[in-house]
Amino acid sequence: MKGLVTLLAFPLVFAACSSHQPVATPGQYACAFDKTITKNVKCNYLLYLPGAYGTRTTQEWPLMVFLHGSGERGGSIDKVKKQGPPKLIAEGRQYPYIVLSPQCPSGEWWSADLLMPLIDEIIATYRVDTNRIYLTGLSMGGFGAWRLAGEYPWKWAAVVPICGGGNPNDAWRMRRLPFWVFHGAQDNVVPIAESQTMVDALKKRGADVQFTIYPDAKHDAWTATYTNDALYAWLDEHRTAGGKSR
16 A cells, blocks of 8 residues: 655744743843744655454554665655565565555655654554554664654564664663664674664663674675564564553
8 A cells, every 4th residue: 555644743842931022122131932833744655454454343453664774765655665574565475564664755864753743643544553563674764763762762562673773872761672683794884883882772771682693794684684584473572561661
Protein backbone atom coordinates (compact mmCIF):
# COMPACT_ATOMS: atom_id res chain seq x y z
CA MET A 1 0.00 0.00 0.00
CA LYS A 2 1.29 3.41 -0.92
CA GLY A 3 0.30 6.57 0.85
CA LEU A 4 0.86 10.29 1.07
CA VAL A 5 0.51 12.01 4.38
CA THR A 6 0.19 15.75 4.99
CA LEU A 7 -0.07 16.63 8.65
CA LEU A 8 0.16 19.59 10.95
CA ALA A 9 3.09 19.01 13.27
CA PHE A 10 2.75 19.57 16.98
CA PRO A 11 2.38 23.24 17.99
CA LEU A 12 5.60 24.98 18.83
CA VAL A 13 5.20 27.51 21.60
CA PHE A 14 7.71 30.24 22.32
CA ALA A 15 7.34 32.02 25.66
CA ALA A 16 9.31 34.64 27.50
CA CYS A 17 7.90 36.95 30.18
CA SER A 18 4.78 38.89 30.98
CA SER A 19 3.76 41.96 28.98
CA HIS A 20 2.54 42.38 25.39
CA GLN A 21 2.09 46.16 25.64
CA PRO A 22 4.45 48.37 23.62
CA VAL A 23 6.63 50.78 25.59
CA ALA A 24 7.80 54.22 24.52
CA THR A 25 9.95 55.31 27.44
CA PRO A 26 13.70 54.74 27.01
CA GLY A 27 15.15 51.94 29.11
CA GLN A 28 15.21 48.16 29.36
CA TYR A 29 11.98 46.26 29.97
CA ALA A 30 10.94 42.67 30.59
CA CYS A 31 8.54 41.75 27.79
CA ALA A 32 6.95 38.57 26.44
CA PHE A 33 6.55 36.77 23.14
CA ASP A 34 4.02 33.94 23.05
CA LYS A 35 2.78 32.60 19.72
CA THR A 36 1.65 29.21 18.47
CA ILE A 37 2.88 28.24 15.01
CA THR A 38 2.29 25.17 12.85
CA LYS A 39 4.55 23.31 10.46
CA ASN A 40 3.36 21.37 7.44
CA VAL A 41 5.09 18.04 6.88
CA LYS A 42 4.50 15.47 4.16
CA CYS A 43 6.04 12.27 2.83
CA ASN A 44 5.28 9.16 0.84
CA TYR A 45 5.34 5.81 2.57
CA LEU A 46 4.85 2.11 2.07
CA LEU A 47 2.45 0.32 4.40
CA TYR A 48 2.27 -3.44 4.78
CA LEU A 49 -0.68 -5.14 6.48
CA PRO A 50 -0.36 -8.80 7.55
CA GLY A 51 -2.29 -11.41 5.61
CA ALA A 52 -4.76 -12.00 8.44
CA TYR A 53 -5.37 -8.30 9.13
CA GLY A 54 -8.64 -8.32 7.19
CA THR A 55 -10.06 -11.47 8.80
CA ARG A 56 -8.99 -11.00 12.42
CA THR A 57 -11.02 -7.85 12.72
CA THR A 58 -10.53 -7.27 16.45
CA GLN A 59 -6.85 -8.15 16.69
CA GLU A 60 -4.24 -5.47 17.32
CA TRP A 61 -0.93 -5.91 15.51
CA PRO A 62 2.66 -4.93 16.29
CA LEU A 63 4.00 -2.04 14.24
CA MET A 64 7.52 -2.09 12.81
CA VAL A 65 8.83 1.28 11.64
CA PHE A 66 11.64 0.98 9.09
CA LEU A 67 13.87 3.94 8.17
CA HIS A 68 15.81 3.62 4.92
CA GLY A 69 19.26 4.98 4.06
CA SER A 70 20.24 8.16 2.22
CA GLY A 71 20.13 6.58 -1.24
CA GLU A 72 16.37 6.03 -1.09
CA ARG A 73 15.37 9.63 -0.38
CA GLY A 74 12.84 11.32 -2.68
CA GLY A 75 11.64 10.32 -6.12
CA SER A 76 9.75 7.09 -6.74
CA ILE A 77 8.39 5.33 -3.67
CA ASP A 78 9.69 2.10 -5.23
CA LYS A 79 13.19 3.18 -4.20
CA VAL A 80 12.24 2.28 -0.64
CA LYS A 81 11.92 -1.36 -1.76
CA LYS A 82 15.66 -1.57 -2.50
CA GLN A 83 16.67 -2.69 0.99
CA GLY A 84 15.37 -4.04 4.26
CA PRO A 85 11.85 -5.23 5.08
CA PRO A 86 10.20 -3.50 2.06
CA LYS A 87 12.53 -5.44 -0.25
CA LEU A 88 11.78 -8.71 1.51
CA ILE A 89 8.03 -8.03 1.40
CA ALA A 90 8.26 -7.32 -2.34
CA GLU A 91 10.01 -10.68 -2.70
CA GLY A 92 7.21 -12.47 -0.87
CA ARG A 93 8.17 -12.48 2.80
CA GLN A 94 5.23 -12.24 5.16
CA TYR A 95 5.48 -10.44 8.48
CA PRO A 96 3.21 -10.77 11.53
CA TYR A 97 3.46 -6.98 11.89
CA ILE A 98 2.14 -3.86 10.29
CA VAL A 99 5.25 -2.46 8.58
CA LEU A 100 5.54 1.28 8.02
CA SER A 101 8.32 2.35 5.65
CA PRO A 102 8.30 6.13 5.13
CA GLN A 103 10.34 7.83 2.42
CA CYS A 104 12.48 10.73 3.54
CA PRO A 105 12.12 13.73 1.18
CA SER A 106 15.06 14.62 -1.06
CA GLY A 107 17.85 16.50 0.68
CA GLU A 108 16.40 15.96 4.15
CA TRP A 109 17.27 13.78 7.15
CA TRP A 110 15.05 11.76 9.42
CA SER A 111 13.38 13.95 12.02
CA ALA A 112 10.76 13.60 14.72
CA ASP A 113 8.79 16.48 13.15
CA LEU A 114 8.12 14.27 10.14
CA LEU A 115 7.96 10.80 11.66
CA MET A 116 6.04 11.14 14.91
CA PRO A 117 2.88 12.69 13.37
CA LEU A 118 2.97 10.00 10.67
CA ILE A 119 3.29 7.21 13.24
CA ASP A 120 0.45 8.69 15.28
CA GLU A 121 -1.67 8.83 12.11
CA ILE A 122 -1.03 5.13 11.45
CA ILE A 123 -1.90 4.27 15.05
CA ALA A 124 -5.16 6.23 14.78
CA THR A 125 -6.10 4.61 11.46
CA TYR A 126 -5.07 0.97 11.89
CA ARG A 127 -5.31 -1.60 14.68
CA VAL A 128 -1.86 -1.13 16.19
CA ASP A 129 -0.74 -2.73 19.45
CA THR A 130 0.87 0.37 20.95
CA ASN A 131 2.80 -1.76 23.43
CA ARG A 132 4.64 -3.39 20.53
CA ILE A 133 6.06 -0.66 18.31
CA TYR A 134 9.50 -1.61 16.98
CA LEU A 135 11.93 0.89 15.46
CA THR A 136 14.70 -0.02 13.04
CA GLY A 137 16.77 1.62 10.33
CA LEU A 138 19.94 1.27 8.30
CA SER A 139 22.74 3.75 7.62
CA MET A 140 21.01 7.17 7.62
CA GLY A 141 18.02 5.30 8.98
CA GLY A 142 20.23 3.84 11.70
CA PHE A 143 21.11 7.38 12.75
CA GLY A 144 17.40 8.19 12.63
CA ALA A 145 16.56 5.22 14.84
CA TRP A 146 19.11 6.31 17.45
CA ARG A 147 17.76 9.85 17.33
CA LEU A 148 14.10 8.90 17.72
CA ALA A 149 14.95 6.45 20.49
CA GLY A 150 16.62 9.27 22.38
CA GLU A 151 13.84 11.79 21.80
CA TYR A 152 10.86 9.45 22.38
CA PRO A 153 12.16 6.54 24.49
CA TRP A 154 8.71 5.69 25.87
CA LYS A 155 7.31 5.03 22.39
CA TRP A 156 9.29 1.92 21.44
CA ALA A 157 9.20 -1.68 22.63
CA ALA A 158 12.62 -2.38 21.05
CA VAL A 159 15.10 -0.64 18.75
CA VAL A 160 17.36 -2.13 16.05
CA PRO A 161 19.88 0.39 14.64
CA ILE A 162 22.04 -0.94 11.79
CA CYS A 163 25.33 0.70 10.77
CA GLY A 164 24.30 4.02 12.29
CA GLY A 165 25.31 6.27 15.16
CA GLY A 166 23.89 8.66 17.68
CA ASN A 167 24.52 10.93 20.64
CA PRO A 168 25.93 9.05 23.64
CA ASN A 169 24.48 11.74 25.90
CA ASP A 170 21.06 10.26 25.10
CA ALA A 171 21.99 6.97 26.80
CA TRP A 172 20.45 7.97 30.12
CA ARG A 173 17.04 8.57 28.53
CA MET A 174 17.26 5.31 26.56
CA ARG A 175 18.54 3.12 29.39
CA ARG A 176 15.27 1.19 29.80
CA LEU A 177 14.99 0.38 26.10
CA PRO A 178 16.17 -2.97 24.69
CA PHE A 179 18.58 -2.53 21.77
CA TRP A 180 20.07 -4.93 19.28
CA VAL A 181 22.76 -3.09 17.33
CA PHE A 182 24.42 -4.35 14.13
CA HIS A 183 27.49 -3.15 12.23
CA GLY A 184 30.05 -4.44 9.73
CA ALA A 185 33.62 -4.44 11.02
CA GLN A 186 34.94 -3.31 7.61
CA ASP A 187 32.40 -0.50 7.13
CA ASN A 188 34.09 2.34 5.23
CA VAL A 189 30.98 4.55 5.10
CA VAL A 190 29.92 4.70 8.75
CA PRO A 191 32.81 3.60 10.99
CA ILE A 192 31.98 0.86 13.45
CA ALA A 193 33.11 3.23 16.20
CA GLU A 194 29.77 5.03 15.78
CA SER A 195 27.85 1.99 16.99
CA GLN A 196 30.49 1.02 19.53
CA THR A 197 30.28 4.44 21.19
CA MET A 198 26.52 4.11 21.62
CA VAL A 199 26.74 0.54 22.89
CA ASP A 200 29.39 1.50 25.44
CA ALA A 201 27.31 4.47 26.64
CA LEU A 202 24.24 2.28 27.07
CA LYS A 203 26.16 -0.41 28.93
CA LYS A 204 27.44 2.20 31.38
CA ARG A 205 23.80 3.02 32.11
CA GLY A 206 22.92 -0.62 32.64
CA ALA A 207 20.83 -0.89 29.48
CA ASP A 208 19.73 -4.12 27.82
CA VAL A 209 21.89 -3.96 24.69
CA GLN A 210 23.24 -6.58 22.30
CA PHE A 211 25.87 -5.80 19.68
CA THR A 212 26.45 -8.02 16.66
CA ILE A 213 29.54 -7.32 14.57
CA TYR A 214 29.90 -8.95 11.16
CA PRO A 215 33.68 -9.39 10.91
CA ASP A 216 33.87 -9.48 7.10
CA ALA A 217 31.02 -7.10 6.25
CA LYS A 218 31.45 -3.59 4.91
CA HIS A 219 28.55 -1.12 4.95
CA ASP A 220 25.89 -3.70 4.17
CA ALA A 221 25.14 -5.05 7.62
CA TRP A 222 21.41 -5.10 6.90
CA THR A 223 20.99 -8.00 4.49
CA ALA A 224 22.19 -10.56 7.03
CA THR A 225 20.23 -8.83 9.78
CA TYR A 226 16.80 -8.58 8.19
CA THR A 227 16.95 -12.16 6.87
CA ASN A 228 17.80 -13.53 10.31
CA ASP A 229 14.74 -15.10 11.95
CA ALA A 230 16.38 -14.69 15.35
CA LEU A 231 15.89 -10.92 15.04
CA TYR A 232 12.13 -11.26 14.77
CA ALA A 233 11.98 -13.80 17.60
CA TRP A 234 13.85 -11.25 19.72
CA LEU A 235 11.44 -8.47 18.76
CA ASP A 236 8.49 -10.65 19.70
CA GLU A 237 9.87 -10.97 23.23
CA HIS A 238 9.61 -7.25 23.88
CA ARG A 239 6.74 -4.94 24.65
CA THR A 240 6.21 -1.81 26.67
CA ALA A 241 4.07 -1.77 29.80
CA GLY A 242 1.03 0.44 29.45
CA GLY A 243 2.59 2.31 26.54
CA LYS A 244 5.64 3.33 28.58
CA SER A 245 9.14 1.88 28.46
CA ARG A 246 10.05 -0.60 31.13
